[in-house]
Amino acid sequence: MTPSRAVEAFARRHHYRPYEALPWVAAVASYFVFPDYLALGAQILATILFALSADLVLGYAGIVTLGHAAFFGTGAYVAGILAAHGWGEPITGLLAGAVAAAVLGFLSGLVVLRTTGLALLMQTLVVATMVAEAANKASFITGGDDGLQGMEVWPIFGRFRFDLFGHTSYLYCLSALFLCWLAVRRMVHSPFGRSLTGIRENVRRMHAIGAPVARRRLIIYIISAALAGISGGLIAQTTQFVSLSFLSLERSGTVLIMLIIGGVGRLYGAFIGVPLYMVAQNRFSEIDPVYWYFWIGLLMVFIVVFARGGVLGLFDQFQR
């Protein structure tokens, strides 16, 4: 390859490809095609953002965490508490949730990111359990077991009311997801994002080229926490309810499941895994919740053993 061709190819890698418009086209189309399911659709969109945030730490930086729900729940509770105590403006509420989650990400990251592997996994779990317990005990603010009551979210920009049918919710979540996705995509292709891949692939090498590894990991952890906080805030605002389950181990676990179904570390795994999971769960839970647990467990075992790359991985193999 002549110098300019190889360099050109590399330099153009971040350009937008046509297929990247697909999810957005699908999302907008769904608005018109499935008018009865917009509430579920809004949940799916917000959860995609959650999964996307988890993919940043998991798929790109290689930090396996069992406590990501802590950031999700923090964002949800902060946005929810604001709305329940008189400040129902949605966008600032969302930002407040993001900031709170980011602060938690910073503080916990300082502690948790000093280790790797098993020790790190357990520490993320401890942090999440702590936050959940704190929320449980502070029931005078959080509502404890009963959940947060009395949320009143104001219309967006004073005009778009959150109605029962989910029209506003859907578009609200879609816009938030889109903006966040733009930011994430940009970041993933930046030198910072590439260095995360380096950290994941070979940490020793990263140290040996003079990269401030600890700082990078902390930064991505904070960013991911903020995004998770936004997704939690979205769900809180669109359902006008927050409960302790937002902070549970199960929620941390299911986001991992959704990612693995779609494919980890590929930016779009979330877009595939989350809708598949949530729609399936919606269907199955109606029939019999026990069956749901069984089949999803089986699916996970199957994926780990046979289809490690998730749907996108299968797609890759199919192309070859």
Add this chain to the structure above:
Amino acid sequence: MNAPALETRGLHKSFGALTVANAVDFRLESGARQALIGPNGAGKTTFVELVTGALRPSAGQINLDGADVTDLPQAARVKRGLVRTFQITALFRGLSILENVTLAICERQGIGGGLFWPAGRYRAAIEEAHALLEQVGLEDEALSPVTTLAYGRQRLVEIAISLALSPKVMLLDEPAAGVPSAESGTIIEVIERLPTDIAMLIIEHDMDLVFRLAQRITVLVQGSILVEGTPEEIAADPEVRRVYLGERPRR
């Protein structure tokens, strides 16, 4: 006399009762071509780890170009020009070799943490990376992932990455280890052509390579320096023969 490019004073490391580096006093002059040899388990790679900062010493001082770097983390030492290659190739396996080198250049230029602009924007960095690949003869495989390259060529990528960091001192940890003899010739040539202002320390078992490349040899045995000298002196030294050269490495 100028300060040596790299110097250790009383560098000591022990794990409990096991001493892996025994109050080592070592000098590497700028522009040097020096080799560190010794039997297996002598502590050569440990020495490299101590010097680069991957391992903290129990005692002693490390000076880089006259400045004390003992308390600096590895990344800071790299920024001052202390660079190493790994005995077992440590590359970013899923990435292309062009990207591997570009990453190093971005770190050197301090743009590795840039969040906003896409990496593709930094043309100068990518072109410099490509030029380095040309220098080691790998430009044809610029976009190939590391895993598709022959092992010998992967070792060349290691060297390219080291060069990308504008080194003043290069520590090459067994650059030809595990490479079939058909490919090791290229590696040796590349090393010979490296700029003469870089101080180079090569750790090697392959004595042909050592005698060809080194102007000075240090022999390390069980964490202590046994003797230092020119290749002729070392080859003639009976102690060295007994401890090390007596066991001819299989090639």
Add this chain to the structure above:
Amino acid sequence: MVLYLISVGLSVTMGLMGFVNLAHGVFAMAGGYVLTSLMNRFAVPFVPALLGAAVVVALASFPIERLLYRRLYGGEELDQVLLTMGLVFISVAGATYVWGPLQQPLLPPPWLSGAVDLGIDSFPAYRSFLILCGAALVTALWLGIERTRFGIRLRASVDNLRMAQSVGIDTSRLFMTTFALGSGLAGLGGGLGADLLAINPGYALQNLAYFLIVVAVGGLGSIRGPFVAALLLGVADSGFKYLLPEFGAFFIYALTMAILLWRPRGLFGRA
């Protein structure tokens, strides 16, 4: 103390085998179910039922290890997390299907009920029994791992798998046995602790955090570690709840965090 009994098995698998086994609670739960079924439905006395629980679970672990876990040794944590989580989910469904959603009651035998009078104070007999079991287990395991050839081979395999294989140690047999040991211990613990940690389908998920915390604080791969951690955490928990009841378990987690900050690998974990 119940936590110790169950967690030591996890420390063994996670620490010695380096495998993130979130499904450990499943084996404990299975032990609990076997014990209560044997006792309640088949009127088997306590001690034989207990042994039966441990043995059944240990045997059941063989096929699971061979078919599933074995593929992921030395692999990525994420894979192990997801696989074992899948097993947990399957166990929840399976347990509900077979035994129903309600808690299984445990009726301890008469010679263990009531209190034991030791002069200074009287202790609940069952709890004392548990502590004795825990102490006995710590000693037995420590002797077993530190002193026997089995223990040495195991530690060698964990330190350097290839090397151990090349000197002729049958590592797959070894891991299989260790896994069975860890799971059997879990089963035993689950059975013994059925009074304290209720046996119901959600068992593995509900208590997962506790097991992981005990192992994290105690140190992976250590036999004594989880023992000390369980004691420490148990005492601290009672202390905190007595002094500051409004905060509940929060301080325990904060204490755990503090310990992990000071010693990321746990109190007795390997560096």
